[in-house]
Amino acid sequence: MNLWTKIKKYPRIGLILLAFIAFIALGLPDGLLGVGWPSIRTGFSIPLDAIGMLLTASVIGYMTSSFLSGFLLSRIGVGNVLAGSCLLTGVTLIGYTVVPQWWMMVLFGVFAGFGAGAIDAGLNTYIAAHFGEGIMQWLHACWGIGITIGPIIMTVGLTRLNTWRFGYQVVGGFQIALAICFGLTLAMWSQNNAPSEDSTAEKRLTDYKTPMGETLRQPRAWLSVLLFFLYVGGEGGLGIWTYSLLTESRGVDQTLAGFFTGSYWLTFTIGRIAAGVVAKRIGINNLVLSGLAGALTGSALLIWNPFVMANVIAVGLIGVSIAPIFPAMMSGTSARVGDHDAANTIGMQMAAAGLGTAVIPTLMGVLARQISLETIPVFLLTVYAGLFSCYLLAVKLPKKLAMAVSA
Known part of the structure; x- marks a missing residue:
């Protein structure tokens, strides 16, 4: 066959x-x-x-x-x-x-x-x-x-x-x-x-034809969009500026810095493959929150910089930690915004991801030029702290709305 x-x-x-x-x-x-x-x-x-x-x-x-x-x-x-x-x-x-x-x-x-x-x-x-x-x-x-x-x-x-x-x-x-x-x-x-002809069958996300204007009026959809703007901005910023930070500001050997910066996406991929094995058992929220905890720890270590190899450890920790966050948040879209608006929200999230890729790394570069390359890990920590807070709010908001409707 x-x-x-x-x-x-x-x-x-x-x-x-x-x-x-x-x-x-x-x-x-x-x-x-x-x-x-x-x-x-x-x-x-x-x-x-x-x-x-x-x-x-x-x-x-x-x-x-x-x-x-x-x-x-x-x-x-x-x-x-x-x-x-x-x-x-x-x-x-x-x-x-x-x-x-x-x-x-x-x-x-x-x-x-x-x-x-x-x-x-x-x-x-x-x-x-x-x-x-x-x-x-x-x-x-x-x-x-x-x-x-x-x-x-x-x-x-x-x-x-x-x-x-x-x-x-x-x-x-x-x-x-x-x-x-x-x-x-x-x-x-x-x-x-x-779509199934059986009226009792559960509708899939792609079965809904919700007008975009209706989704745009949902605060929870915009909060979900913000999650992807922050996440992809942090992911891209780390990939773009790590080499400059390590070599130009901290004197790390160019070969060593280049190797770990170049293998960033490989580490990223390994993290996602591993997450695919345990995702169902751990659950979406636990994947995201544990990943953000690791990213915050790695960012703090990158700011502290107690010894040269700590930079490498920090970058590796952030890379492995954030790997499952994007797909986990994508899978959880319907839980955050509801099935009715999920397909439109996913498109908005992807648009926000494109914007975050351009805006946040650019802001990092402006601060690095105006102040110092050492502002990059501080900015990164701020992004992940904001993402952590927004995710907690995004998870709780649908529950609050559901309670308000039932009341």
């Missing part, structure tokens, strides 16, 4: 496998830019900080499609969203390699972000609707695999072929192949996502 036959015979297994592959593909482009940027900016004769233009363009597209994902999923279905988004992303990434002007690459960045946001929000909504916390953890671990492999692909292109274009062509081609796979499995996505 070949793989395709198995997928058709066991559609749930096939869809999970395809979702995992899609999240690996989602992480691949994120791992290309950092390694390829020196060659890209040299080729286009642009300054070092021009990367901000491409990141901003991508975030605009990402936030737009994420925010609209609830509407798109309810109108055209999960399979169509995923197939179209993968095709758009693949064509755009290959487009990076053929445009003659920098502004054209920036423009393509909007469409790349739009495709990535739709894939991200669509799969998160689908997994939250149909599967448990463990699958959600493993889904996001696959993103970690992708962002770990991305730099390797780019390095091969730079060292063997002396071009950054190879990396984007390979990943773009993979995205197009994935779009074809989604297209071939449209019937399975539609069948597994179709």
Whole structure:
């Protein structure tokens, strides 16, 4: 029995496998830019900080499609969203390699972000609707695999072929192949996502067609959005600024600092794989709260800095601790906001994640330039303390609302 036959015979297994592959593909482009940027900016004769233009363009597209994902999923279905988004992303990434002007690459960045946001929000909504916390953890671990492999692909292109274009062509081609796979499995996505004709059957998140305006009026939805803004900002800020903090402010050996900074996403992935094994037994709230406790401890250790190796221990502790938080909070969306608003809220959360990726690391950089790099761990501790407080409020708020309604 070949793989395709198995997928058709066991559609749930096939869809999970395809979702995992899609999240690996989602992480691949994120791992290309950092390694390829020196060659890209040299080729286009642009300054070092021009990367901000491409990141901003991508975030605009990402936030737009994420925010609209609830509407798109309810109108055209999960399979169509995923197939179209993968095709758009693949064509755009290959487009990076053929445009003659920098502004054209920036423009393509909007469409790349739009495709990535739709894939991200669509799969998160689908997994939250149909599967448990463990699958959600493993889904996001696959993103970690992708962002770990991305730099390797780019390095091969730079060292063997002396071009950054190879990396984007390979990943773009993979995205197009994935779009074809989604297209071939449209019937399975539609069948597994179709509302039940049985009026007594429990509705799934993707069965609701709640108007976005109604969800926007829910305070608990906005509180849930804030959680993702803070979390992703802290995650990205740590990844971006750790190397500078260790080498420029604390005199850590560049090789040692580079090794642990570079393996940050690998540690992250291992943490999510482990969380997938224990998620159901531990529970979503315990995963999040214990992860935040570890992140606060690691941030405090990073501020204290009693000896050189404490930096490495602190970064590793934060990385392992925060790994399960994002997928756990995603799985718990319906518990925080209710099934009726969950699909729309997931899209809003993904939009907030894109915004947090841009805003919080940028604020860290401004403070580091104006004051000192030593403000970075203090800022990080503040972010995780705020996230801890907001999460406790988000968990308690639905219960208070339920008690008020019953009263």
